[in-house]
Amino acid sequence: MDKATMTEAIIARKIEKELTWEQMGSDLGMSPVWLTSACLGMNSAPAEKAAAIAEYLGFDQSMATALEAYPTKIWDQAVPTDPLIYRLYEIVGVYGDTLKEVIQEKFGDGIMSAIDFSMEVDKIEDPKGDRVLLTLNGKFLPYKSW
Structure with missing residues (x-):
């Protein structure tokens, strides 16, 4: 699983379970800002945190492996409109x-x-x-x- 697929799956599950990043961070004992960044594919998670996130969201080892993968930190260089x-x-x-x-x-x-x-x-x-x-x-x- 690549980082983009990982992120899409995590966001879909977060919406499905009606979770917030704040709640997830609190439940997992992680900074919600760091957790969000890892789940959006901009940071790699240590194995134990990746496993905890995957288990918490009901995903298998392939999700943990994707969370552990080192990211390539590339973003759109144009000024965003959001x-x-x-x-x-x-x-x-x-x-x-x-x-x-x-x-x-x-x-x-x-x-x-x-x-x-x-x-x-x-x-x-x-x-x-x-x-x-x-x-x-x-x-x-x-x-x-x-």
Whole structure:
């Protein structure tokens, strides 16, 4: 089973069982953000987590094997039209240089890892309209000179 087929099957089963990523993450003892990324094919799952996800959703070993497979992280390079994803592109477009300047002023010349990385998505209730809180937590990796 390839990653695309895996993702389609997982999403269909999630809908069929009326599950949420938050509930699945809670039931499995996994971060819902990481779990979602693995189920969408953008991360590989360690064997024990892959087996737990497959069993939880009622799939066989072929699903666990697909979850364990290393992904090729390729995405559409065009600016997406989905409003939520587009807004994230817009944030990076507007604030990307600012973030780079502030991070490098605080840490030096380098990057924030997307490998040694975690992300949380939280809801903050507000009478003026609920707010989305994204926390991106990546290890700083300095550039080396030689």
